Amino acid sequence: MPQPVHDFYQAMADRVGRSLADRGAERQIVIQVGSATCEHAAGSQAVADELVRHIRASGRKDILLHRTGCTGRCSREPILGVRLPGRLPVKYERVNRDLVHRIFTEHIQGGTPVAQHVLDHEAGPLPERELLFCEGSRCHGSGPGLRERFAAMLAERGVSRESVRIGAASCFGACGLASDHPASGGPATYVLARPEKVLYRVSGEEDLAAILDGHLVGGQVVERLRAQEEPIALAFMERYGDVAFFNRQSRVALRNAGVVDPESLDEYVDMDGFKALADVLERRDPDWVIGELAKARLRGRGGGGYSTAAKWTMARKQADATRFIICNGDEGDPGAFMDRSMLESDPFNIVEGMIIGGFAIGAQKGFFYIRAEYPLAIRRIQQALDTCRGQGLLGRNIMGSGWDFDLEIRLGAGAFVCGEETALIRSIEGERGQPRVRPPYPTDRGLWGHPTVINNVETFANISAILRYSGDWYARLGTEKSGGTKVFALAGKVRHTGLVEVPLGTPLARVVNDIGGGVTGGRELKAIQTGGPAGGFIPASLQHMEVDFEPLQKAGSIMGSGGMIVLSEDDCMVDIAKFYIAFSQDESCGKCTPCREGTTRLLEILERITQGKGELADLDKLERLARLCQRTSLCGLGRAAPNPVLSSLKHFRGEFLAHIVDRHCPAKKCVALIHYEINPEKCVGCTICARNCPAACIAGARKEAHVIDQAACVKCGNCFDVCKFTAVDRV
Amino acid sequence: MTTCPHCPTDNWPELERGYRAMLPEDVLAFIDGNRDREHSESLLIATLHMVQDHFGHLGPGHLEAVAQLMQIPLAKVTGVATFYHYFRLQPRGRFLINVCLGTACYVKGAEKVAQKLMDELGIHFGETSKDGVFSLESTRCVGTCGLAPVVMIGEEVHGPLAPGQVPALLESYLARAAEEMAKV
Structure with missing residues (x-):
C-alpha cells in the first residue's frame, strides 16, 4: 500500500538530516545570538554584526553564527551562547561589542571562558561537566535523594566539586514516558550528562556507581543505563540546563525558543517538527x-x-x-x-x-x-x-x-x-x-x-x-482539571523578568521566588497581579496557592493570558486599580452602556480617592457599580473590567480607607497625598536638590540645610531622587 | 483602466483617474488584485495599513480614494479608520515616539520618562514637535516588559530608560534627521 505522507515526511527528514550533518561537520564551533524584539532592543544586532566582523577577520571556517529566537530571559539580554566541541555550552549575559571582542579572543580563540560575564554565574571557576538530575514533583520524587547520594559518592571518591557540577532540574518532560521502558519498575529519575548529551535513567545506588566509574572516571557512556526516551525539553536543557532560571521551568510550548533558528524550516524539522x-x-x-x-x-x-x-x-x-x-x-x-x-x-x-x-x-x-x-x-x-x-x-x-x-x-x-x-x-x-x-x-x-x-x-x-x-x-504534567504547562510573562518588581513556563499547579511563590529570584531591592512582596486588566490581585498572604484556572478565580483573579506582575510594598493598590480601569475605559469600544459609562464613572471615583477627595460612601458606590458592570456588559471585556477594583477592595480595603479617612497613601505613591521635606540633620547643603528643582522652590545656602517651599512645590520628586545623603523624606 | 460595473456614472473614468492618482502604485495593485476575491471588502484594514505605511497617516483624500476604489461607503471607511488606535488621521513627525504605559513600565516609572519627553519636546501626547521631527504618543505594552520602562522610536525599542537619558536619546535622533535632510 502506498504511503505518500510517510514517504513525504521521510524524504524531508532525510534531506534535513544530511544538510545539518554537513553543516555540523564543517563548522563545529557554534556561536548563538538571540534575535527577537527584546533581544534587538537590547542590542543583539550590533553584537551579531561585531561577531561577523571577528569571524571574518580571523579567517576561520569552522565557526557557525547561529541565530535563534528568544529564550525569555529578558532582563539579561542580549545573550550570547558559545558551544565548543566536547565542552559545556557557555552563555554570556548583557553582551556588548567590547565583550564580543573579549569572548572571541579569550574563549573562542583561547579556549578559556570569560567567567565573570557568564549568565547568572556566581564567583568561582566554571565546571567542565555537569550532571543534571530531573526532580519534577510529578514523577514520584526519587530525584533529590539520588542526587544527594551521588554528591556524597563524588566527595568520597575525591572528585572535585569544581570539575563536576551536580544540578537539579525541575522537569525534562519525561514523565510517563518511562512506563514504556523495558527496564521499568521501581522509582527512577533521569540524569542528563553534559556536555556529552547523554540521558541516563537511574533507579538506585548501583546505577549511580556505574555512572561514576564508567562515565565520569572511565570516560565511557554507560550504554546499559542510557534512556530510550527522548524527553521534549532535552534540546533546551542541553543548552540551558545549568541556569536556575531555566532548569526550574518545564518547557513544552517554549521548547524550541532559543534553540532553533526561527527562520529555518530545517532546524524545526530536526526537532521533530x-x-x-x-x-x-x-x-x-x-x-x-x-x-x-x-x-x-x-x-x-x-x-x-x-x-x-x-x-x-x-x-x-x-x-x-x-x-x-x-x-x-x-x-x-x-x-x-x-x-x-x-x-x-x-x-x-x-x-x-x-x-x-x-x-x-x-x-x-x-x-x-x-x-x-x-x-x-x-x-x-x-x-x-x-x-x-x-x-x-x-x-x-x-x-x-x-x-x-x-x-x-x-x-x-x-x-x-x-x-x-x-x-x-x-x-x-x-x-x-x-x-x-x-x-x-x-x-x-x-x-x-x-x-x-x-x-x-x-x-x-x-x-x-x-x-x-x-x-x-x-495531562500528567498538570493538575486534575487542567493538563500541561502555562507560560507566564513575569515582570514588574521582580529580579529576573522574562518568560516562565511551569506545570499548572505550581505554587505562585515558586514562580516569583525560585525562578524570578524574588522582589527587587530587598522589598517586601505585596501582591501578584495576574490576568491583566481583566484580572485581579493575589495578596502576598496567598502566594502559596497553586496556579490553575479555578484557584485563581476563587481568589478574585483570573489566569488570563498569563501576565504576572509582581508588586512590592512601594506600589499603591488604589493607584494600580486606577491604572487598569483607565486602561479598560480607554479601550472600551463604546457599544454597550455598562462598559462605556461604567468604566468612566469607576475611573472618576478612583481618581477622586487618589487625589484625597474620596468619601466613605465612594467604597459602596465602587462596589455597586463594579458589580453592575460585571453583570450587564455585553462582552467579556466589559464583564471583566471591574475585576481589578473588586479584588483590590477585597484584599486591600485598608489602603482605600487610608486614602479616604487619613488622607494618606501608605505606599507614598499618590502625589496629592504626599509631600517632601528636607531633614536638616542629614542635609549637608550640597545644593544638588536646589539645582534640580524645576519649580525653584528649594532655598538654602551652600553648606547649610535646605528648605522646601511647600506652597510652590510641584511634588515631582527630583530632590528625593538626586539627594546622595537620603536627606529628603517623602511623607 | 477598469470600469466599475456597479457605478455606471458618466464621469466614473475621470473620477477613477483622480482617485488613482492619490494612492501609490503598490496600494493600487493590492486593491486591483483583490477586487475579484471572495470577501474582498475584508481587506479594508490591510489596505489602510498600506496607505498609512506610505504616507505616515490617513488623510481625508486617502480615505475617499480607498472608499471609491474599493467600492466601500466612505462612512464605513471613516468608521474603521477612526475606530482603531493604530490609524492616525493627522500627519506626524519624522520619528514617532511611543511611550509604553503598560503595567510593567508603569510600575517602573514610565510616567516620569513620559514627563521628561514632554518637557524636552514641549509637546503633549498626540502632538508633533514644531520642527516636525518628533510626534509623541503613548501605547499599551509593546511586549518588551523585561526592559521596562521602554520607549519605542520608529520600530526601535529603547529600555530600560531613566528620565536623565532622554535628552541624549532625542539628540541621536535629531542628528539622524539632520543627516537625512542633508542628503536630500
Whole structure:
C-alpha cells in the first residue's frame, strides 16, 4: 500500500538530516545570538554584526553564527551562547561589542571562558561537566535523594566539586514516558550528562556507581543505563540546563525558543517538527486528534480556559462544511508578551498547530490575526507560511495527502477589544471591531457566518507536542482539571523578568521566588497581579496557592493570558486599580452602556480617592457599580473590567480607607497625598536638590540645610531622587 | 483602466483617474488584485495599513480614494479608520515616539520618562514637535516588559530608560534627521 505522507515526511527528514550533518561537520564551533524584539532592543544586532566582523577577520571556517529566537530571559539580554566541541555550552549575559571582542579572543580563540560575564554565574571557576538530575514533583520524587547520594559518592571518591557540577532540574518532560521502558519498575529519575548529551535513567545506588566509574572516571557512556526516551525539553536543557532560571521551568510550548533558528524550516524539522502533522495526515482520523486533546485536558490558553477538545468538537459537528480556524495573536494585555515570543521564536510550531487544527475541524482556510505592533512576529510568520507553501506543507495536497488547506495573516490595528473573539471576527471581516452577543458562538456561526474555531497562540503551540508525546503524558504534567504547562510573562518588581513556563499547579511563590529570584531591592512582596486588566490581585498572604484556572478565580483573579506582575510594598493598590480601569475605559469600544459609562464613572471615583477627595460612601458606590458592570456588559471585556477594583477592595480595603479617612497613601505613591521635606540633620547643603528643582522652590545656602517651599512645590520628586545623603523624606 | 460595473456614472473614468492618482502604485495593485476575491471588502484594514505605511497617516483624500476604489461607503471607511488606535488621521513627525504605559513600565516609572519627553519636546501626547521631527504618543505594552520602562522610536525599542537619558536619546535622533535632510 502506498504511503505518500510517510514517504513525504521521510524524504524531508532525510534531506534535513544530511544538510545539518554537513553543516555540523564543517563548522563545529557554534556561536548563538538571540534575535527577537527584546533581544534587538537590547542590542543583539550590533553584537551579531561585531561577531561577523571577528569571524571574518580571523579567517576561520569552522565557526557557525547561529541565530535563534528568544529564550525569555529578558532582563539579561542580549545573550550570547558559545558551544565548543566536547565542552559545556557557555552563555554570556548583557553582551556588548567590547565583550564580543573579549569572548572571541579569550574563549573562542583561547579556549578559556570569560567567567565573570557568564549568565547568572556566581564567583568561582566554571565546571567542565555537569550532571543534571530531573526532580519534577510529578514523577514520584526519587530525584533529590539520588542526587544527594551521588554528591556524597563524588566527595568520597575525591572528585572535585569544581570539575563536576551536580544540578537539579525541575522537569525534562519525561514523565510517563518511562512506563514504556523495558527496564521499568521501581522509582527512577533521569540524569542528563553534559556536555556529552547523554540521558541516563537511574533507579538506585548501583546505577549511580556505574555512572561514576564508567562515565565520569572511565570516560565511557554507560550504554546499559542510557534512556530510550527522548524527553521534549532535552534540546533546551542541553543548552540551558545549568541556569536556575531555566532548569526550574518545564518547557513544552517554549521548547524550541532559543534553540532553533526561527527562520529555518530545517532546524524545526530536526526537532521533530511536522512529525505530528505527518502522523495526523497518515491516520486521517480527526476524532483521534480531538480525543488526544481531550485526554490531555488542554484548556484554552487565551484566558477563558475552555476545553480545546470541546471547542473543536462543536465546530466539527456543524452541518456547514465551510469552516475556518483562527489563531488569536492580538496579545493586548499590558504586561503579557508570551505570544509575541512564540510567534517570533518558533513560528513553524504555531503553523503546524494550526494546520492540525484545520484538519481536525475540517476547515479549508485559517487566519493568523496578529497585532500590528508586532512587526517582527508578522514577518516571521509570513516567512514561515511562504516556506511551508514552497515545501508542500501548506496549500494544495499537503504532504502528499491530497488534503488542501491554506493560511493567511490579517493584521490588527491597535484595538484591545479585538482580542475578544466576536470582535476579532468583525475585524477580520474588515469592520469596526465591536463584539456581539453570544450565543451563537463562533463555533456555530463565526467568520462570514460559518463555523469558526478561535484559539490563542499558546494553545496552538502545545498541539504538536501533545500529539507526539500523547494526551496522557500532557495531562500528567498538570493538575486534575487542567493538563500541561502555562507560560507566564513575569515582570514588574521582580529580579529576573522574562518568560516562565511551569506545570499548572505550581505554587505562585515558586514562580516569583525560585525562578524570578524574588522582589527587587530587598522589598517586601505585596501582591501578584495576574490576568491583566481583566484580572485581579493575589495578596502576598496567598502566594502559596497553586496556579490553575479555578484557584485563581476563587481568589478574585483570573489566569488570563498569563501576565504576572509582581508588586512590592512601594506600589499603591488604589493607584494600580486606577491604572487598569483607565486602561479598560480607554479601550472600551463604546457599544454597550455598562462598559462605556461604567468604566468612566469607576475611573472618576478612583481618581477622586487618589487625589484625597474620596468619601466613605465612594467604597459602596465602587462596589455597586463594579458589580453592575460585571453583570450587564455585553462582552467579556466589559464583564471583566471591574475585576481589578473588586479584588483590590477585597484584599486591600485598608489602603482605600487610608486614602479616604487619613488622607494618606501608605505606599507614598499618590502625589496629592504626599509631600517632601528636607531633614536638616542629614542635609549637608550640597545644593544638588536646589539645582534640580524645576519649580525653584528649594532655598538654602551652600553648606547649610535646605528648605522646601511647600506652597510652590510641584511634588515631582527630583530632590528625593538626586539627594546622595537620603536627606529628603517623602511623607 | 477598469470600469466599475456597479457605478455606471458618466464621469466614473475621470473620477477613477483622480482617485488613482492619490494612492501609490503598490496600494493600487493590492486593491486591483483583490477586487475579484471572495470577501474582498475584508481587506479594508490591510489596505489602510498600506496607505498609512506610505504616507505616515490617513488623510481625508486617502480615505475617499480607498472608499471609491474599493467600492466601500466612505462612512464605513471613516468608521474603521477612526475606530482603531493604530490609524492616525493627522500627519506626524519624522520619528514617532511611543511611550509604553503598560503595567510593567508603569510600575517602573514610565510616567516620569513620559514627563521628561514632554518637557524636552514641549509637546503633549498626540502632538508633533514644531520642527516636525518628533510626534509623541503613548501605547499599551509593546511586549518588551523585561526592559521596562521602554520607549519605542520608529520600530526601535529603547529600555530600560531613566528620565536623565532622554535628552541624549532625542539628540541621536535629531542628528539622524539632520543627516537625512542633508542628503536630500
